[in-house]
Amino acid sequence: MDQGFGAGVTYKMSPDGKSLYVFDEDVIIYDLGTFKEVDRIEMSRPEYPGASPYRLSPENDPNAPDNVYTSLFTAVDPVVHKGTLGLATLDLNSRKSTFVPIGVDLPSLGFLVSPDHTRGYSIMFDGVGGNRKTEFWVWDLATHKVIKKAPFEARPTLRFGLSGDGKKIYLYGAGSSFEVFDGDTLQSRKLIFLNKDTTTNLVTLAAK
Secondary structure, eight states, rough: OOOOOOOOEEEETTTTSEEEEEEEEEEEEEEETTTEEEEOOOOSSOSTTOOOOOOOOOOOOOGGGGGGGEEOOOEOOOTTTOEEEHHHHHHHTOOEEEEEEEEEOHHHHHHHHEEEEEEEEEEESSSSGGGGGEEEEETTTTTEEEEEEEEEEOOOEEEEEOOSSSSSSEEEEEEEEEEETTTTTTEEEEEEEEESSSSSSOOOOOOO
Protein backbone atom coordinates (compact mmCIF):
# COMPACT_ATOMS: atom_id res chain seq x y z
CA MET A 1 0.00 0.00 0.00
CA ASP A 2 1.17 3.51 -0.79
CA GLN A 3 -0.19 4.85 2.48
CA GLY A 4 -1.74 3.69 5.70
CA PHE A 5 -5.17 4.44 7.10
CA GLY A 6 -6.13 7.27 9.41
CA ALA A 7 -6.50 7.23 13.18
CA GLY A 8 -9.53 5.41 14.55
CA VAL A 9 -9.90 3.05 11.58
CA THR A 10 -11.59 -0.28 12.36
CA TYR A 11 -11.85 -3.55 10.44
CA LYS A 12 -14.38 -6.34 9.88
CA MET A 13 -14.18 -9.65 8.03
CA SER A 14 -16.88 -10.74 5.60
CA PRO A 15 -18.94 -13.82 6.58
CA ASP A 16 -17.14 -15.99 3.99
CA GLY A 17 -13.67 -14.82 5.04
CA LYS A 18 -12.84 -13.56 1.54
CA SER A 19 -13.21 -9.80 2.03
CA LEU A 20 -11.91 -7.24 4.50
CA TYR A 21 -14.03 -4.18 5.34
CA VAL A 22 -11.94 -1.15 6.33
CA PHE A 23 -13.94 1.58 8.12
CA ASP A 24 -12.20 4.82 7.23
CA GLU A 25 -13.90 7.94 5.80
CA ASP A 26 -15.38 5.46 3.32
CA VAL A 27 -15.94 1.76 3.91
CA ILE A 28 -13.31 0.19 1.64
CA ILE A 29 -13.67 -3.48 0.71
CA TYR A 30 -10.57 -5.54 -0.15
CA ASP A 31 -10.29 -8.98 -1.69
CA LEU A 32 -8.13 -10.97 0.74
CA GLY A 33 -6.88 -13.20 -2.08
CA THR A 34 -5.33 -10.32 -4.00
CA PHE A 35 -5.34 -7.49 -1.39
CA LYS A 36 -6.93 -5.28 -4.06
CA GLU A 37 -9.81 -2.86 -3.49
CA VAL A 38 -12.97 -4.36 -5.01
CA ASP A 39 -15.71 -2.05 -3.73
CA ARG A 40 -16.29 1.11 -1.71
CA ILE A 41 -19.26 2.46 0.25
CA GLU A 42 -18.91 6.23 -0.07
CA MET A 43 -19.83 7.61 3.31
CA SER A 44 -17.55 10.57 2.53
CA ARG A 45 -20.07 11.70 -0.10
CA PRO A 46 -22.52 13.86 1.91
CA GLU A 47 -26.27 13.71 1.40
CA TYR A 48 -26.51 17.50 1.16
CA PRO A 49 -24.10 20.32 0.13
CA GLY A 50 -21.71 21.42 2.84
CA ALA A 51 -21.93 18.29 4.98
CA SER A 52 -18.77 16.43 5.90
CA PRO A 53 -18.09 12.67 5.85
CA TYR A 54 -19.82 10.25 8.16
CA ARG A 55 -17.52 8.31 10.46
CA LEU A 56 -18.68 4.80 11.32
CA SER A 57 -16.92 2.65 13.93
CA PRO A 58 -18.87 -0.58 14.51
CA GLU A 59 -18.21 -2.47 17.71
CA ASN A 60 -17.72 -6.23 17.88
CA ASP A 61 -21.20 -7.71 18.23
CA PRO A 62 -21.19 -11.48 18.85
CA ASN A 63 -24.97 -11.58 18.34
CA ALA A 64 -25.07 -9.65 15.05
CA PRO A 65 -27.71 -11.33 12.83
CA ASP A 66 -26.13 -12.52 9.56
CA ASN A 67 -23.30 -10.02 10.02
CA VAL A 68 -25.46 -6.90 10.14
CA TYR A 69 -23.70 -4.27 12.26
CA THR A 70 -25.30 -1.29 13.99
CA SER A 71 -23.27 1.63 15.31
CA LEU A 72 -23.25 5.33 16.04
CA PHE A 73 -22.03 7.68 13.33
CA THR A 74 -21.10 11.35 13.32
CA ALA A 75 -21.04 14.07 10.68
CA VAL A 76 -19.66 17.59 11.19
CA ASP A 77 -20.69 20.68 9.25
CA PRO A 78 -17.47 22.38 8.00
CA VAL A 79 -18.83 25.94 8.29
CA VAL A 80 -19.97 26.24 11.92
CA HIS A 81 -18.59 22.80 12.93
CA LYS A 82 -21.91 21.61 14.32
CA GLY A 83 -21.88 17.85 14.82
CA THR A 84 -24.73 15.48 14.04
CA LEU A 85 -25.20 12.14 15.76
CA GLY A 86 -27.03 9.21 14.23
CA LEU A 87 -27.37 5.45 13.86
CA ALA A 88 -25.95 3.44 10.97
CA THR A 89 -26.48 -0.16 9.88
CA LEU A 90 -24.24 -2.09 7.48
CA ASP A 91 -24.96 -5.55 6.05
CA LEU A 92 -21.66 -7.29 5.32
CA ASN A 93 -23.44 -9.79 3.08
CA SER A 94 -25.30 -7.42 0.74
CA ARG A 95 -23.05 -4.37 1.40
CA LYS A 96 -26.16 -2.25 1.91
CA SER A 97 -26.02 0.56 4.47
CA THR A 98 -28.49 2.93 6.12
CA PHE A 99 -27.79 6.21 7.92
CA VAL A 100 -30.37 7.86 10.16
CA PRO A 101 -29.44 11.25 11.72
CA ILE A 102 -30.70 11.63 15.31
CA GLY A 103 -29.62 14.98 16.68
CA VAL A 104 -26.76 17.11 17.98
CA ASP A 105 -23.50 15.21 18.39
CA LEU A 106 -21.90 14.57 21.78
CA PRO A 107 -18.67 12.66 22.38
CA SER A 108 -19.31 8.99 23.12
CA LEU A 109 -17.43 6.07 24.63
CA GLY A 110 -18.70 3.33 22.34
CA PHE A 111 -21.98 1.71 21.35
CA LEU A 112 -23.17 -1.77 22.36
CA VAL A 113 -26.22 -3.65 21.13
CA SER A 114 -28.38 -5.94 23.29
CA PRO A 115 -28.46 -9.65 22.32
CA ASP A 116 -32.03 -9.34 20.99
CA HIS A 117 -31.07 -6.26 18.93
CA THR A 118 -33.91 -4.13 20.26
CA ARG A 119 -31.76 -1.78 22.36
CA GLY A 120 -28.46 0.05 21.99
CA TYR A 121 -26.36 1.41 24.86
CA SER A 122 -23.87 4.26 24.72
CA ILE A 123 -22.01 6.41 27.21
CA MET A 124 -22.09 10.10 26.31
CA PHE A 125 -19.88 12.67 27.98
CA ASP A 126 -19.26 16.40 28.13
CA GLY A 127 -16.03 17.85 29.50
CA VAL A 128 -12.71 16.23 30.37
CA GLY A 129 -11.15 14.21 33.18
CA GLY A 130 -12.89 13.05 36.32
CA ASN A 131 -15.15 16.12 36.44
CA ARG A 132 -16.79 15.53 33.07
CA LYS A 133 -20.51 14.87 32.84
CA THR A 134 -21.25 11.25 31.89
CA GLU A 135 -24.59 9.65 31.02
CA PHE A 136 -25.93 6.30 29.91
CA TRP A 137 -28.09 6.59 26.79
CA VAL A 138 -30.48 3.79 25.82
CA TRP A 139 -31.52 3.63 22.15
CA ASP A 140 -34.60 2.00 20.63
CA LEU A 141 -33.16 0.47 17.46
CA ALA A 142 -36.55 0.11 15.75
CA THR A 143 -37.42 3.81 16.00
CA HIS A 144 -33.82 5.16 16.07
CA LYS A 145 -34.61 7.21 19.17
CA VAL A 146 -33.00 7.72 22.57
CA ILE A 147 -35.59 6.45 25.05
CA LYS A 148 -33.74 6.80 28.36
CA LYS A 149 -30.85 8.75 29.88
CA ALA A 150 -29.24 8.48 33.31
CA PRO A 151 -26.18 10.26 34.73
CA PHE A 152 -23.52 8.43 36.70
CA GLU A 153 -20.32 9.38 38.51
CA ALA A 154 -17.52 10.17 36.09
CA ARG A 155 -14.16 8.39 36.01
CA PRO A 156 -10.95 9.71 34.41
CA THR A 157 -10.95 6.60 32.20
CA LEU A 158 -13.39 3.74 31.77
CA ARG A 159 -14.63 0.94 29.56
CA PHE A 160 -18.09 -0.59 29.47
CA GLY A 161 -19.68 -3.85 28.40
CA LEU A 162 -22.94 -5.80 28.49
CA SER A 163 -23.69 -9.10 30.18
CA GLY A 164 -24.49 -12.10 28.00
CA ASP A 165 -28.23 -11.65 28.54
CA GLY A 166 -28.08 -7.88 28.04
CA LYS A 167 -29.58 -7.16 31.46
CA LYS A 168 -26.47 -5.71 33.11
CA ILE A 169 -23.98 -3.01 32.17
CA TYR A 170 -20.40 -3.37 33.39
CA LEU A 171 -18.09 -0.40 34.03
CA TYR A 172 -14.38 -1.14 34.41
CA GLY A 173 -10.97 0.11 33.33
CA ALA A 174 -10.95 2.85 35.98
CA GLY A 175 -8.39 1.53 38.44
CA SER A 176 -9.37 -1.60 40.35
CA SER A 177 -13.14 -1.08 40.46
CA PHE A 178 -15.72 -3.17 38.56
CA GLU A 179 -19.26 -1.78 38.82
CA VAL A 180 -22.49 -3.52 37.78
CA PHE A 181 -25.51 -1.48 36.64
CA ASP A 182 -29.05 -2.65 35.97
CA GLY A 183 -29.73 -2.46 32.21
CA ASP A 184 -33.36 -1.38 32.72
CA THR A 185 -33.12 1.15 35.55
CA LEU A 186 -29.49 2.21 34.82
CA GLN A 187 -28.86 2.22 38.57
CA SER A 188 -25.75 0.79 40.25
CA ARG A 189 -26.30 -2.64 41.78
CA LYS A 190 -22.84 -3.76 42.88
CA LEU A 191 -19.34 -2.30 43.20
CA ILE A 192 -16.43 -4.74 43.29
CA PHE A 193 -12.80 -3.89 44.03
CA LEU A 194 -10.44 -6.31 42.29
CA ASN A 195 -7.23 -5.05 43.96
CA LYS A 196 -5.63 -4.89 40.52
CA ASP A 197 -5.94 -2.44 37.63
CA THR A 198 -8.10 -3.66 34.75
CA THR A 199 -6.40 -2.67 31.50
CA THR A 200 -8.03 -5.00 28.95
CA ASN A 201 -11.46 -6.41 28.08
CA LEU A 202 -10.55 -9.71 29.74
CA VAL A 203 -11.44 -9.91 33.44
CA THR A 204 -11.07 -13.15 35.41
CA LEU A 205 -12.20 -13.59 39.02
CA ALA A 206 -10.56 -16.15 41.28
CA ALA A 207 -12.92 -18.76 42.73
CA LYS A 208 -13.26 -18.84 46.49
